[in-house]
Amino acid sequence: MPYVRDKAHRTACRQLLGLSHNDLTLVLDHSGRIVLDTPDEGQRAFQAMLHTCLFSHDREHPFDRMEGRSFPDLLLYFDGLMPRPDRLVLRMSCAARIARFLLPTQRTDEDGTMELTGLPGLRLESVGKRSLVLRHLPTGSLLELCDTSGQLGRWDLALLDEPFERQLLKNAPLLTPTETNLAHYWTPAACTPLRSALLTRAYLWWGCWGHEGATTPAHRPDGRYCVRWAKGRTTNEIGTLLTDSPIAITGSTYTPPAARGDRGVLRLGDGLVELDGPGTRPDGR
Numbered sequence: 001m002p003y004v005r006d007k008a009h010r011t012a013c014r015q016l017l018g019l020s021h022n023d024l025t026l027v028l029d030h031s032g033r034i035v036l037d038t039p040d041e042g043q044r045a046f047q048a049m050l051h052t053c054l055f056s057h058d059r060e061h062p063f064d065r066m067e068g069r070s071f072p073d074l075l076l077y078f079d080g081l082m083p084r085p086d087r088l089v090l091r092m093s094c095a096a097r098i099a100r101f102l103l104p105t106q107r108t109d110e111d112g113t114m115e116l117t118g119l120p121g122l123r124l125e126s127v128g129k130r131s132l133v134l135r136h137l138p139t140g141s142l143l144e145l146c147d148t149s150g151q152l153g154r155w156d157l158a159l160l161d162e163p164f165e166r167q168l169l170k171n172a173p174l175l176t177p178t179e180t181n182l183a184h185y186w187t188p189a190a191c192t193p194l195r196s197a198l199l200t201r202a203y204l205w206w207g208c209w210g211h212e213g214a215t216t217p218a219h220r221p222d223g224r225y226c227v228r229w230a231k232g233r234t235t236n237e238i239g240t241l242l243t244d245s246p247i248a249i250t251g252s253t254y255t256p257p258a259a260r261g262d263r264g265v266l267r268l269g270d271g272l273v274e275l276d277g278p279g280t281r282p283d284g285r
Contacts (some may be wrong), residue, residue, distance in 0.1 A: 043140075057214050088144065189224070194269075235277040
């Protein structure tokens with residue numbers, strides 16, 4: 001019975017991704033089909049970069065220099081994620097404050113070194129009553145930050161215009177030379193569609209407190225990234241959900257670890273990402 005099956009798939013999608021009934025409507029196309037991945041190459045490239053930054057160790061990236069919070073710290077404000085064909089929607093508490101952390105600023109240190117904070121190339125597109133839309137100049141992609149309280153905080157909005165002895169880039173029409181030098185973060189690669197898809201399904205990790213999810217270098221010579229996490233679903237559970245469930249990545253395949261201590265391998269086209277979670281390590285974790 002197609003209707004019963006579709007209803008069950010939607011329920012599973014909502015539960016796996018932590019979506020409300022209203023949130024679910026944002027990831028359904030006109031026919032009611034679940035769509036989590038965008039065909040837009042620029043949007044995929046930006047989402048892959050965002051995955052790398054949010055799944056990172058503290059201050060790992062050269063532009064993760066915001067005072068007070070690192071990229072992984074921003075997940076303390078996370079409430080929901082809804083991918084749409086033309087943008088990624090993140091529901092956060094204190095959304096305007098998060099925008100202040102993500103929008104880039106720069107300053108020149110005493111030794112002449114230029115220090116950049118925030119996501120290179122990100123700009124403020126528009127401000128509404130309850131959300132801000134940010135645009136990534138090089139890829140043309142959009143990130144919408146929606147506030148959980150129903151409206152943006154006035155004090156947090158005021159912070160967007162406070163330089164704090166730095167140059168604000170939120171309205172700059174072009175990339176700065178420092179930003180241009182970081183283009184490898186959003187340059188498309190074989191694993192870009194896969195990393196973008198992992199971000200839209202990030203609640204599989206973020207739904208577990210203390211997951212410690214982060215990207216690390218891959219072991220395989222034909223791979224670049226490994227997603228490693230400490231708590232939550234096992235490697236095989238994640239691999240199965242990503243390839244054989246209502247939220248599966250279309251066309252992807254999963255190879256379980258061959259032995260304890262090995263890593264699972266998720267593939268999509270010519271790209272691969274290793275998976276290293278509980279249940280695959282020599283200590284049994």
